[in-house]
Amino acid sequence: MKNYLLILLMFVFLSSCNAQEKKDKQLSIIYSKQIENLISFFDENAYDSIQKTYYSEIDNKGKVTSKKIYNVALSRMVYGLSYTSEFYPENIKKAKNAINFQLNNLIANDSIGMYFISNVENGIKSNSNEIDIWQQAYGLCGLIEYYGNKPNDQLLKKIHQLNAAFVKRFKDTINGGFYGNYSFLKGQISGSKSLQSLMYPVTSYMANLWEVDSENRIKYETILKENLQLLYQKAWNKKTGWVNVKFTDTWNVCDNSDENNPCFTVTPGHNFQLASLFLRTRDWSFLPEKDKVNYQLLGQEIIKNTISNLKTIENGFYSEYNPITNKVIDQRKTWWQHAEAIIALSLAEGNYKKELIELEEFYFENFQDFEYGGEYFYLTNKNTSIKTELKGSIGKSIYHTIEMIRYQTKNQQINEN
Numbered sequence: 104m105k106n107y108l109l110i111l112l113m114f115v116f117l118s119s120c121n122a123q124e125k126k127d128k129q130l131s132i133i134y135s136k137q138i139e140n141l142i143s144f145f146d147e148n149a150y151d152s153i154q155k156t157y158y159s160e161i162d163n164k165g166k167v168t169s170k171k172i173y174n175v176a177l178s179r180m181v182y183g184l185s186y187t188s189e190f191y192p193e194n195i196k197k198a199k200n201a202i203n204f205q206l207n208n209l210i211a212n213d214s215i216g217m218y219f220i221s222n223v224e225n226g227i228k229s230n231s232n233e234i235d236i237w238q239q240a241y242g243l244c245g246l247i248e249y250y251g252n253k254p255n256d257q258l259l260k261k262i263h264q265l266n267a268a269f270v271k272r273f274k275d276t277i278n279g280g281f282y283g284n285y286s287f288l289k290g291q292i293s294g295s296k297s298l299q300s301l302m303y304p305v306t307s308y309m310a311n312l313w314e315v316d317s318e319n320r321i322k323y324e325t326i327l328k329e330n331l332q333l334l335y336q337k338a339w340n341k342k343t344g345w346v347n348v349k350f351t352d353t354w355n356v357c358d359n360s361d362e363n364n365p366c367f368t369v370t371p372g373h374n375f376q377l378a379s380l381f382l383r384t385r386d387w388s389f390l391p392e393k394d395k396v397n398y399q400l401l402g403q404e405i406i407k408n409t410i411s412n413l414k415t416i417e418n419g420f421y422s423e424y425n426p427i428t429n430k431v432i433d434q435r436k437t438w439w440q441h442a443e444a445i446i447a448l449s450l451a452e453g454n455y456k457k458e459l460i461e462l463e464e465f466y467f468e469n470f471q472d473f474e475y476g477g478e479y480f481y482l483t484n485k486n487t488s489i490k491t492e493l494k495g496s497i498g499k500s501i502y503h504t505i506e507m508i509r510y511q512t513k514n515q516q517i518n519e520n
Contacts, residue, residue, distance in 0.1 A: 130190050131515070134508045137467060138187055141501050142194070144476030145180065149495055150197075156204035159222070161495030164475045168493065171224045174209045174242045176495065177201055179502030181245025185252045186509055198249050206261065209242070213287060216268025217261075222497070233286050236273050236300050241498070243269070243308035251315035259316065266312065270326065273300070278353050280333050296350040298338055298373060301330050306380055313387075324389045331384065331398065338377055339401060344408035345369040345426040346377055362427040369426045371409055372440025375447040378405035382450035403454065406447055410458065416444065417461040419469065419486065434484040438470045442503040446510045463511070478504060 130138070148165035149157040159176040160168045181198045188195035208228070209220045219242035221229045243265055250258050273281040273291065281304060283295035305327060313323045337354050340347050348367040349357040357366040381402030384395050412429060413420045419441060423433035445466060448459040469486050470478045472494075480492040480499060493499070 130508075130512060133467065134512060135190070137471060137504060138191075138508065140471060140473060140476055141478060141504055142183065142187065142191075145495065145500060146197075147476070154204060155200035157201060157500070159495055159497065159500070160493055161477070162493055163472075163479075163490040165477070165494075169224065171222045172204070172209070173222045173497045174205065174219045175238050175498045176500045177205055177209070178242050178245035179498070180500040181205070182248040183501035183505040185245065185249040186505055188252055195249075195253060198245070199253070202246060202249055202258075205242075205245070210265075215271050217265050218268060218272070219265075232288055233284055233292070234272075235285075236281055236283050237303055237498075239269055239273070240303045240307040243312070244502070247308050247312050247315060251311065254315075262312070262316075263319070266309075266322075269304075273304075274326075275352070279329050280354065281330075293352055296352060296354065298334075298346050298348045298350075298377070301334050301338065302373075302377060302380060305330050306376065310383070310387075313389075320389070327387070328390065331380075331390075331394070334377065334380070335394075335398065335401060339405060340426070343426045343429075344412050345424065346373050348373070359427060362425065365425055365427055367426070368432055369424050370422060370437075370440055371413060371420050371424070372422075372437065372443045374405055374409040375440070375443040378402045378409070379443065379447040379450055381405070382447070402447075403451060406451055406455065410455075416458055417465065419462075419465050419482065420444075421484065422481075435489065436469075436482040436484070436486070438466075438478055438480055439499075439503040441466050441470065442507040445507050449510050449514050466507075 144165060145157055145161070149159070149161050149167060151158060154172075156172060157177060157180050158167045158169070159171050159173040162168050181201045184194040184198035184201070188198065208223050210217050211220055211228075212218075218234055219239055221231065221234075221238055223229065243262065246258065246262055246265075250262060272285050273283075275282060275291070275296075280296065281300045282291040283297050283300035284292040286292055309323050309327060313320050313327060316323075333354060337350065337356065338346055340356075346369055347356045348369060351357065359365050359367065379402070381398040384390055384398045387395070390398075410416060412424070419436045421431045421433060422435050422437045422440060424430065425432055441462065445459065445463050448455045448462065469482055469488070472479060472488065477494040479488040479490070480494065480496075481489040483489060
């Protein structure tokens, strides 16, 4: 009798676990629809069955406009395929094929180590004397997401080699942080430090690498801490309510006193991206509690000030502003900036539920194209899609929307549990 009861209890427990696991792997109908629309656009139009990879430049109707395969676009494709394989298992094989192409065709070596090539076209690799941190950081994005879903030692070894060379190449060992550009002839390029050179290494790959490479976390924690501290100290301008974008080599903000000719302009998307990064730190165990509290407070402050600057976000927002006058420079509305805003609002501990619902509804109603598939890059100020802009390009494939869905799905699962 006791054995029977024990077996019965174990059955109930395992059934409960399986039910919870199944529930955790469910997507809402609207998210499934968006993912299928987005990935099928590239599967049907951009995939080359001979090379087993995706072309990058795709127009509004799905026509391949060149045979270029960009490192960033492909890596972001791998990210989306790898993450969605939890719900669509067939996507992991597509991701693996794309990774094989990237590792075999879009990586080169110098005396420092491996680095990513910008693109390859008809077997001819692009060639330049300089590389930038954006393309190098996002080259790792897909590899690490794939590894998190399908761990294997050989891939991890490659990731470690790429990361080590990345850090050695761009890291400022004197003033901290990273330079934004590197010359094969001259080394680190003075004057190339920016918000992006601090933020992108963290958001594009290193935070994710810290999560999935648990045995080597200490390797990444020093850099993550340093970049976060510099971002906390330098990136947010309380006076303007906008991010600081350009810096000197010693992390002083460039002179932005001339309102008619500012040394940088700003995007709401970078405000929201910085807020998201600070809000994500609540789950990072290696940070002191005091720092995490400060980062949470600043993340909330950035969202509040950004919404105030924009007046309203329920019908989207413009792409570019003068940070001194707050005047609109570009009235187009950009897909990735809205995805970043939705992520930030979803991390704001329920403080912007109304805005989150409205903005997500706006995003899916206006940026998604269910006639030809995929999503638009830009909308006009009247929310009309701009169909001359490519739906696939150097940095655009499926990444931003799927990353946004990832955060929204995670938050829904937390709320349900």
